[in-house]
Amino acid sequence: MDRNGYTESSGRTECGLQDSPEWCALGNTDLEDVEKHARCRCYETGEVIFYEGDPVKGVYFVKAGLVGVRKADLNGNSTLLKLAWPGDTLGYRPLLAGQAHRAGAEALRQSVVCMIDARTARTMIEQNPALGLNFLKRAARELGDAEQKFHDSVTLHTRTRFAHLLVVLQDRFGRLADDGSMHLDLPVSRSDIAAMLGVRRESVSRVIHELEDTGVAHFVDRSVVVPDPGSLAVEFAR
Amino acid sequence: MDRNGYTESSGRTECGLQDSPEWCALGNTDLEDVEKHARCRCYETGEVIFYEGDPVKGVYFVKAGLVGVRKADLNGNSTLLKLAWPGDTLGYRPLLAGQAHRAGAEALRQSVVCMIDARTARTMIEQNPALGLNFLKRAARELGDAEQKFHDSVTLHTRTRFAHLLVVLQDRFGRLADDGSMHLDLPVSRSDIAAMLGVRRESVSRVIHELEDTGVAHFVDRSVVVPDPGSLAVEFAR
DNA sequence: CGCCAGGTTGATTTCGCTCAAGCAATGTGG
């Protein structure tokens, strides 16, 4: 382990890059080459992986856990731009745009993250068309989502946006029960939900209260039950 | 001219793709090949180039004029996501993401736009690594901007965001006078400025009134004079 | 001339923010 706590990977499967929808394009030799230049490290909850404004030292492959990407404003508030799950690669955007990090990343629970140094990542993406194409497609999808998010933020109310968020999380982490109700464990705190929506945590509290009152959803700690998932879609018309 | 008003390009320089920061990566033979599959057309102000929700028929290279990219909401309002100037390529995002158009495009003044059919554009991007890389870098920059825009929309007031917009337009279209004042012709209507900021046009009117009152800027129709450009930056702290 | 598009202004409302208090669960030091 070096002094930053990174441990050099040895085997081809150390980082698990095969499980990345982007890096999987690489052949065995390239994959081994990349893993040789990768360092894996475990982060505790709340630990920072990189800071907003930092120069890009590499790209970060999330191997396990959950990572949040944040942007702070001048008043100490922050928005949570996205959640990164195992298989996601962070930092490729500023690397390719030739910019510093425009957002910071932080472990939202204990996580394992592999850093691939910038030089290696850049040459690999530039030399290997299939890899570049995968990142291009990823960027294209993320760009569409980001534009949608801007549009939503200026046209929809907090309650509607919260309903949207619930549906997105539902698609990924919801379990449909026998009686047709949807069960979901929120991956993040109330404060972080607020940061994802770009509102105050008090506003989230009030929206949750409203959804309870109208029977649309029931919240206990981080677990949510939506008796009739269809009723969430109705929220969109508000 | 075919029944859609497109006229088949003949020469290599018909569309002027060499002037694109992306397409310029192509060699002469590829460039000619693409131009062979391109159709140029002139659009009058207000004419629609493609609609939100349409399947992607091709990518659109702006040769002359000014094009606006819009997203509508359910209540008939719309946000203006971006302005496309000569040299810009539109529609590559949904093409690569394998989606339908998630925004519509419309000529904001008389414009010439060349459509490169989807099949040609896709194979060219997939076969030609340099071209793909250029679009990847473009997407990376646009993604950063889009995330910034979301963050700004939820953390900054209308007045601050308007000042930001003025600075951006200034960088691109401002003329610095001998006395240090900045002169700028707004490329779009007040309504469209509102649509870019994601606010009502009345709010833009009021902000303009405020900036007049405080002497920060003077507005006559679409021309703006900022006596002290530094004072715009001060607005950012509000 | 009447009409309409684009813009401004004023009066009123509303949604979400700010400020403030309080509560439950968890941790910590004496």
Added chain:
DNA sequence: CCACATTGCTTGAGCGAAATCAACCTGGCG
């Protein structure tokens, strides 16, 4: 083991920025 701080969340009261609703102005045009 208790006193006390801390963290995460909720609730209430009041405020403020921008939306809404409505009137009106100006210039261009059939």
